[in-house]
Amino acid sequence: MELFLQQTFSGLAFGGVYACMALAVVMIYQATDHLNFAQGEMAMFSTYIAYTLITWGVPYWWTFLLAMAISFVGGVLIERVIVRPVEGTSVLNEVIVFIGLLAIFNSVAGWIWEYTIKPFPSPFPKEPLFGNKFVGTHDLGVIGVTLVVLFAVFLFFRFTPVGLAMRAAAQDPASARLVGIRVGWMLALGWGLAAAIGAVAGMLVAPIVFLEPNMMGSILLYGFAGALLGGITNPAGAVFGGFAVGVLETLVGAYVPFIGSELKLSFALVLIVAVLVFRPSGLFGFVVVKRV
Amino acid sequence: MALLEVSKLEAFYGQTQVLRGLDFSLEEGGITTILGANGAGKTTTLRALCGMVRTRGEVAFGGAKIAGGATESIVRHGIAHVPEGRGTFVRLSTEENLRLGAYTRRDPQAVGEDLERVFQYFPRLKERRHQQAGTLSGGEQQMLAVGRALMMGPRLMLLDEPSFGLAPNLTEELFDILGAINKERKVSMLVVEQNASLALAIADHAYLLETGRIVISGTAKEIEQDETVRKAYLGY
Ligand SMILES: Nc1ncnc2c1ncn2[C@@H]1O[C@H](COP(=O)(O)OP(=O)(O)OP(=O)(O)O)[C@@H](O)[C@H]1O
Ligand SMILES: [Mg+2]
Numbered sequence: 001m002e003l004f005l006q007q008t009f010s011g012l013a014f015g016g017v018y019a020c021m022a023l024a025v026v027m028i029y030q031a032t033d034h035l036n037f038a039q040g041e042m043a044m045f046s047t048y049i050a051y052t053l054i055t056w057g058v059p060y061w062w063t064f065l066l067a068m069a070i071s072f073v074g075g076v077l078i079e080r081v082i083v084r085p086v087e088g089t090s091v092l093n094e095v096i097v098f099i100g101l102l103a104i105f106n107s108v109a110g111w112i113w114e115y116t117i118k119p120f121p122s123p124f125p126k127e128p129l130f131g132n133k134f135v136g137t138h139d140l141g142v143i144g145v146t147l148v149v150l151f152a153v154f155l156f157f158r159f160t161p162v163g164l165a166m167r168a169a170a171q172d173p174a175s176a177r178l179v180g181i182r183v184g185w186m187l188a189l190g191w192g193l194a195a196a197i198g199a200v201a202g203m204l205v206a207p208i209v210f211l212e213p214n215m216m217g218s219i220l221l222y223g224f225a226g227a228l229l230g231g232i233t234n235p236a237g238a239v240f241g242g243f244a245v246g247v248l249e250t251l252v253g254a255y256v257p258f259i260g261s262e263l264k265l266s267f268a269l270v271l272i273v274a275v276l277v278f279r280p281s282g283l284f285g286f287v288v289v290k291r292v
Numbered sequence: 293m294a295l296l297e298v299s300k301l302e303a304f305y306g307q308t309q310v311l312r313g314l315d316f317s318l319e320e321g322g323i324t325t326i327l328g329a330n331g332a333g334k335t336t337t338l339r340a341l342c343g344m345v346r347t348r349g350e351v352a353f354g355g356a357k358i359a360g361g362a363t364e365s366i367v368r369h370g371i372a373h374v375p376e377g378r379g380t381f382v383r384l385s386t387e388e389n390l391r392l393g394a395y396t397r398r399d400p401q402a403v404g405e406d407l408e409r410v411f412q413y414f415p416r417l418k419e420r421r422h423q424q425a426g427t428l429s430g431g432e433q434q435m436l437a438v439g440r441a442l443m444m445g446p447r448l449m450l451l452d453e454p455s456f457g458l459a460p461n462l463t464e465e466l467f468d469i470l471g472a473i474n475k476e477r478k479v480s481m482l483v484v485e486q487n488a489s490l491a492l493a494i495a496d497h498a499y500l501l502e503t504g505r506i507v508i509s510g511t512a513k514e515i516e517q518d519e520t521v522r523k524a525y526l527g528y
Contacts, residue, residue: 161395164388164391164392165392165395168384168392172382174379175379175381176364177362177363177364177367178367178375179393179395180367183364
């Protein structure tokens with residue numbers, strides 16, 4: 001029982017990180033119909049920016065907010081400058097741009113900060129809260145922070161006019177233009193938000209997996225798995241899927257002997273394939289019929 | 293001066309030219325209708341005014357040159373387009389659809405009043421305000437499209453077959469409401485309609501479009517008497 005609880009909490013912490021990545025991916029997918037393969041490397045780059053701020057002596061939580069803000073601006077710029085020119089040209093062009101972004105962020109990070117593994121601080125104390133045996137304080141903090149961020153995103157989309165306009169622009173750009181919504185800027189805003197949410201994921205997971213240019217590769221894969229499981233067309237579903245994948249992955253790693261920690265990643269792939277085969281719209285997805 | 297002044301308007305889908313130089317104008321406060329057979333270019337005309345297709349030529353609205361602008365900039369001058377196919381945001385609620393109409397307005401009080409007014413015109417929408425708009429019936433979505441346009445507080449409404457998919461009694465009701473909006477809210481209208489007799493009854497001016505050209509124009513009364521129009525569109 002103790003092991004089960006420990007693993008579940010640890011899984012929820014990873015799940016929070018996957019949920020953030022899943023949400024970031026879904027936000028861009030809804031607006032563009034594409035998976036942003038560079039989402040993980042963007043988050044990694046944000047984490048390096050946070051790392052630099054910390055080495056300059058900026059306090060942790062200021063760093064946290066600053067890194068989110070910088071990532072937001074960076075995301076907006078990427079959309080305006082790099083993605084926009086190829087938008088709607090062809091699927092291949094767009095995918096190539098995403099993959100190009102991935103490669104560029106990875107090598108630029110390696111070039112600036114080197115490929116050596118760096119420790120990244122956690123804002124939470126090392127001692128377990130109230131001396132409990134089940135959950136580390138960092139894990140608890142990760143769960144808490146991701147829930148706060150995800151809830152804030154929910155409130156933004158649900159209750160603000162700009163959030164509503166972003167949903168409208170993603171659903172039906174032509175109609176959105178007819179009511180005066182600047183669809184291009186809504187897309188850019190979506191990229192900015194996705195980048196900021198990814199930054200949160202990167203900063204929270206870095207103390208666990210350590211900081212290096214490839215740190216987000218597998219995490220993005222789990223994020224994809226979570227998004228697909230919950231439903232790539234449903235942000236709330238994707239968030240749920242992220243948490244579910246985190247818990248499943250940890251429990252499977254702990255209890256299924258032949259999988260262990262080495263084969264855990266293939267679990268994500270198996271899950272992705274299984275979802276695509278048996279329920280392509282995910283658990284909570286909308287079935288979208290494309291009229292041709 | 294006319295509210296809308298169109299000269300030599302041409303429109304293209306890719307290389308295909310669909311409008312071949314339209315000249316017409318709209319008086320402030322009036323209702324004008326464009327008649328024409330399927331494929332004549334009625335929808336394209338409304339799209340061209342809103343910058344939804346590639347155009348050439350001049351369009352002046354309230355004295356401002358709007359041709360060639362982006363759709364989202366053009367509509368901000370006060371043009372509300374009820375598009376062919378309704379353009380419902382299917383996964384948003386009825387009320388969210390309506391609120392989006394007021395997206396560019398910064399006067400919450402007037403917006404709130406307009407929302408109430410839309411609910412008065414279309415009580416059905418009020419009953420279904422929290423329902424996902426995609427699950428509304430076709431007729432209800434048509435009301436929603438008109439309501440959303442009203443929420444923009446427009447000077448001009450472009451209506452593309454507002455009666456499409458409506459039962460005859462609902463069509464009449466809708467046209468009564470459009471007439472009321474025109475009088476009470478001082479909203480000018482450009483209506484494209486399959487149902488020519490209905491359109492001519494409500495309109496004061498009419499144009500007949502044939503393969504991208506205006507072939508007949510005049511007051512609604514004159515057009516109603518016109519031999520060609522009667523044979524082809526009114527059926528008597
Ligand atoms: N997206 C498009 N691409 C290419 N051609 C188009 C497109 N939309 C319309 N057309 C062509 O332009 C012409 C005018 O179309 P339009 O939709 O304006 O006709 P309409 O008068 O509204 O007809 P209807 O009464 O059937 O709605 C038609 O010949 C049509 O085939
Ligand atoms: Mg048409």
